[in-house]
Amino acid sequence: MTKTFVVIGGDAAGMSAASKAKREDPEREVIVFEKGEWVSYAACGMPYYVKGEVDDLDDLVTVTPEEFREERDVDLHTGTEVVDINSEAQTVTVETGDETYEQPYDDLLVATGASAIEPPFDGLGLEGVFTIHDMVEADAIENYVTDRDPETAAIVGGGYVGIEMAEALSAHGVDVHLYEMLPHILQPFGEAVAEVVEEHLREQGVELHLETAVSGFVGDERVEAVELEDETVAADVAIVGVGVAPNTDLAEEAGIELGPTGAIATDEYGRTNDENVYAAGDNAEATHVVTGESDHVPLALTANRAGRAIGQTITGAPTPTGGTAGTAIVKAFDLGAARTGIIDEDRAREAGFDPVSVTISASTRAHYYPDGAELTVTLVADRESGELLGGTVVGREGTKRIDTVATALTADMTVTELQNADLAYAPPFSPVWDPILTAAKVLAGKLE
Amino acid sequence: MTKTFVVIGGDAAGMSAASKAKREDPEREVIVFEKGEWVSYAACGMPYYVKGEVDDLDDLVTVTPEEFREERDVDLHTGTEVVDINSEAQTVTVETGDETYEQPYDDLLVATGASAIEPPFDGLGLEGVFTIHDMVEADAIENYVTDRDPETAAIVGGGYVGIEMAEALSAHGVDVHLYEMLPHILQPFGEAVAEVVEEHLREQGVELHLETAVSGFVGDERVEAVELEDETVAADVAIVGVGVAPNTDLAEEAGIELGPTGAIATDEYGRTNDENVYAAGDNAEATHVVTGESDHVPLALTANRAGRAIGQTITGAPTPTGGTAGTAIVKAFDLGAARTGIIDEDRAREAGFDPVSVTISASTRAHYYPDGAELTVTLVADRESGELLGGTVVGREGTKRIDTVATALTADMTVTELQNADLAYAPPFSPVWDPILTAAKVLAGKLE
Numbered sequence: 001m002t003k004t005f006v007v008i009g010g011d012a013a014g015m016s017a018a019s020k021a022k023r024e025d026p027e028r029e030v031i032v033f034e035k036g037e038w039v040s041y042a043a044c045g046m047p048y049y050v051k052g053e054v055d056d057l058d059d060l061v062t063v064t065p066e067e068f069r070e071e072r073d074v075d076l077h078t079g080t081e082v083v084d085i086n087s088e089a090q091t092v093t094v095e096t097g098d099e100t101y102e103q104p105y106d107d108l109l110v111a112t113g114a115s116a117i118e119p120p121f122d123g124l125g126l127e128g129v130f131t132i133h134d135m136v137e138a139d140a141i142e143n144y145v146t147d148r149d150p151e152t153a154a155i156v157g158g159g160y161v162g163i164e165m166a167e168a169l170s171a172h173g174v175d176v177h178l179y180e181m182l183p184h185i186l187q188p189f190g191e192a193v194a195e196v197v198e199e200h201l202r203e204q205g206v207e208l209h210l211e212t213a214v215s216g217f218v219g220d221e222r223v224e225a226v227e228l229e230d231e232t233v234a235a236d237v238a239i240v241g242v243g244v245a246p247n248t249d250l251a252e253e254a255g256i257e258l259g260p261t262g263a264i265a266t267d268e269y270g271r272t273n274d275e276n277v278y279a280a281g282d283n284a285e286a287t288h289v290v291t292g293e294s295d296h297v298p299l300a301l302t303a304n305r306a307g308r309a310i311g312q313t314i315t316g317a318p319t320p321t322g323g324t325a326g327t328a329i330v331k332a333f334d335l336g337a338a339r340t341g342i343i344d345e346d347r348a349r350e351a352g353f354d355p356v357s358v359t360i361s362a363s364t365r366a367h368y369y370p371d372g373a374e375l376t377v378t379l380v381a382d383r384e385s386g387e388l389l390g391g392t393v394v395g396r397e398g399t400k401r402i403d404t405v406a407t408a409l410t411a412d413m414t415v416t417e418l419q420n421a422d423l424a425y426a427p428p429f430s431p432v433w434d435p436i437l438t439a440a441k442v443l444a445g446k447l448e
Numbered sequence: 449m450t451k452t453f454v455v456i457g458g459d460a461a462g463m464s465a466a467s468k469a470k471r472e473d474p475e476r477e478v479i480v481f482e483k484g485e486w487v488s489y490a491a492c493g494m495p496y497y498v499k500g501e502v503d504d505l506d507d508l509v510t511v512t513p514e515e516f517r518e519e520r521d522v523d524l525h526t527g528t529e530v531v532d533i534n535s536e537a538q539t540v541t542v543e544t545g546d547e548t549y550e551q552p553y554d555d556l557l558v559a560t561g562a563s564a565i566e567p568p569f570d571g572l573g574l575e576g577v578f579t580i581h582d583m584v585e586a587d588a589i590e591n592y593v594t595d596r597d598p599e600t601a602a603i604v605g606g607g608y609v610g611i612e613m614a615e616a617l618s619a620h621g622v623d624v625h626l627y628e629m630l631p632h633i634l635q636p637f638g639e640a641v642a643e644v645v646e647e648h649l650r651e652q653g654v655e656l657h658l659e660t661a662v663s664g665f666v667g668d669e670r671v672e673a674v675e676l677e678d679e680t681v682a683a684d685v686a687i688v689g690v691g692v693a694p695n696t697d698l699a700e701e702a703g704i705e706l707g708p709t710g711a712i713a714t715d716e717y718g719r720t721n722d723e724n725v726y727a728a729g730d731n732a733e734a735t736h737v738v739t740g741e742s743d744h745v746p747l748a749l750t751a752n753r754a755g756r757a758i759g760q761t762i763t764g765a766p767t768p769t770g771g772t773a774g775t776a777i778v779k780a781f782d783l784g785a786a787r788t789g790i791i792d793e794d795r796a797r798e799a800g801f802d803p804v805s806v807t808i809s810a811s812t813r814a815h816y817y818p819d820g821a822e823l824t825v826t827l828v829a830d831r832e833s834g835e836l837l838g839g840t841v842v843g844r845e846g847t848k849r850i851d852t853v854a855t856a857l858t859a860d861m862t863v864t865e866l867q868n869a870d871l872a873y874a875p876p877f878s879p880v881w882d883p884i885l886t887a888a889k890v891l892a893g894k895l896e
Contacts, residue, residue: 059816300880301873322868329872368507403871404851410869411859420770421858423851424777425749427493432748
């Protein structure tokens with residue numbers, strides 16, 4: 001009898017799993033329910049659509065619904081919401097606009113993603129106040145900025161979204177104010193990165209308000225200002241980007257367990273506490289390669305990889321979803337900033353390490369070769385074992401070098417082993433000692 | 449009693465060792481003999497001096513003789529040649545212009561480097577025929593090109609030097625002919641890279657003569673043409689870059705053993721068969737991280753790292769010199785080409801592997817993000833163990849991604865482990881699956 005694989009959610013994890021399952025076992029029935037109209041889209045590309053570097057929202061779609069249906073033979077239902085999982089009966093309750101029905105499954109993947117957190121601000125409902133959480137919202141921001149030609153913008157939150165939207169709105173000539181509650185932006189990247197990025201944002205004309213809590217927005221129908229503790233600052237458009245929370249309600253109601261991070265707990269194959277139910281993507285936990293503990297890192301590669309692995313596992317080839325190192329990279333105007341692993345010393349200590357770190361700056365190219373840029377590299381290691389725990393990189397070029405550190409973390413390398421990695425050198429590409437190696441050398445010296 | 453560390457050769461390995469030894473043990477007497485006038489210079493930068501991107505040969509010097517003497521307190525003798533090693537007496541015979549004397553040592557480092565191979569060509573002595581093997585020669589080429597304004601150049605050898613000099617001479621408006629005996633240029637990079645680079649060189653106006661043996665040069669005092677088997681092609685300047693050979697005569701005469709590659713054999717600490725004599729740099733072997741066998745990879749990072757380690761070892765902290773993966777990167781006009789590990793399938797089989805390889809092309813950025821470039825990635829793995837053996841990368845940007853592969857080789861990763869590395873993604877920097885991961889994914893599929 002044909003087995004049925006049902007997927008809830010049609011973005012990275014869901015569509016990767018559906019495509020892979022169908023490719024591995026063309027006989028399998030593979031059904032995807034997506035409550036919106038967009039599937040397999042690059043949410044990370046939305047700031048560049050708003051900026052105007054991507055012409056059409058459709059360009060952000062990797063595979064279209066038609067391609068999934070016709071070329072990949074996936075039974076994809078958009079505009080269709082799963083409102084209930086009945087794990088004993090192994091069915092899901094499906095609502096289209098017109099009808100409600102039960103869909104049986106043999107294997108189920110919950111890939112419901114995450115949603116932008118809406119903080120308890122006054123005036124969130126005003127026209128011109130946006131959170132950026134889906135393609136519809138990206139389109140609305142782009143339209144608003146184009147139609148209303150705002151003079152000033154309030155961006156709340158100094159994470160990826162805030163920084164990318166600061167760049168996007170500046171490109172439209174908008175005066176951008178960026179509000180961050182903490183002492184520094186880009187908290188997961190650590191201070192060494194934050195300070196470099198903050199200086200660059202200021203150079204680019206972004207008005208940074210650090211350690212500044214926003215309480216809400218004011219205006220008459222349309223947003224006119226942002227309210228702080230003791231002042232009100234004009235804002236013709238506002239974007240709230242204070243993080244995302246996993247969409248777990250549907251799973252929780254069905255008795256599927258959440259982990260310590262609040263996302264759905266899974267084993268190394270992405271299986272939940274219900275053996276026929278998997279979870280992957282921004283709603284699920286992953287194992288951190290450094291701590292070995294559960295973590296919630298809602299990023300695209302983790303989602304794609306886990307989805308693909310689950311597609312293999314349920315069709316007969318058990319495949320671990322792969323750990324996460326929390327690797328991330330962000331563009332801030334002319335800078336790149338990247339991180340991987342455990343940077344925060346408190347977090348390292350909680351995980352049982354005795355962290356030692358160094359920060360160095362070095363050129364991306366030989367000192368005599370034209371157009372090199374300064375790269376600031378931080379590496380963190382455990383004092384006793386010498387095990388590498390994490391790192392960051394920031395500069396005008398060469399920030400993909402974080403991949404060297406991420407690979408070293410995946411391989412459980414020590415700082416000394418990383419220091420001995422045979423990295424590529426030629427004057428146009430690197431100094432003899434790549435900045436990552438220089439940082440490793442200095443850190444190894446500190447560990448002696 | 450103060451111990452004496454004598455170093456023969458004042459470039460990367462020698463000066464790294466001398467500096468490190470003196471820093472670790474300021475009481476130690478550290479004496480360096482360099483037969484030329486230049487020390488600690490970046491030979492890899494010479495093509496960019498000839499091209500005109502580096503204004504002054506002095507810019508290629510990392511640390512000046514004065515800095516070594518005054519700031520690092522190294523007893524550096526330039527213009528001074530060691531003509532004999534007397535290993536029983538533990539002395540070296542030193543010739544300055546004026547005198548010959550015996551210098552005793554406790555530890556000796558032979559860091560005599562390598563020399564450009566001079567093939568048995570007719571007319572090598574003609575004016576305008578150069579091998580590029582030291583700073584003096586680089587200066588001579590630059591002067592010749594500037595003074596004589598040659599119309600056509602013959603470059604013999606399609607390795608790094610040949611390709612970099614093709615770019616350098618083209619920048620002066622010279623018509624460049626590049627002669628390569630083998631079917632492809634850049635032999636150690638494999639065919640997938642060579643084909644991309646060859647096409648690019650042709651686009652840039654370089655006339656490639658593959659499978660073409662040069663027999664010599666003709667001219668009256670000054671070079672006028674290059675002689676091939678059945679034709680003679682005009683050439684106003686000629687550069688021969690057919691590889692380098694380790695300078696081992698001095699060591700051999702003292703009974704120091706060479707390894708299978710013809711370079712000086714060493715243990716993991718850089719020690720030769722004579723326990724008080726070390727060797728490092730372009731004249732010494734290193735252990736290949738993939739095969740575990742001796743290899744001769746005359747490159748700058750290997751030399752620097754080995755020298756530094758020996759400086760630590762002889763001052764009391766035994767430090768392995770680190771293996772080599774044969775990682776290399778070269779710029780060819782607007783392209784970068786990089787390699788690491790074992791690429792050649794015959795060589796892999798000789799080392800006991802059953803090689804399987806894939807070549808993929810993917811964008812360096814998200815498909816919708818502007819200005820991405822195509823990156824061609826080759827990965828090679830052992831069929832049974834899945835162990836990664838090597839890889840290459842070629843494209844207009846992002847070729848430092850080879851470091852991810854090099855790090856994976858240093859860590860003995862399998863293809864599946866590499867596929868699960870948590871590399872950095874954001875649209876301006878990478879597709880969700882970095883090209884290296886895509887290649888690993890395809891190769892892992894082929895190994896199943």
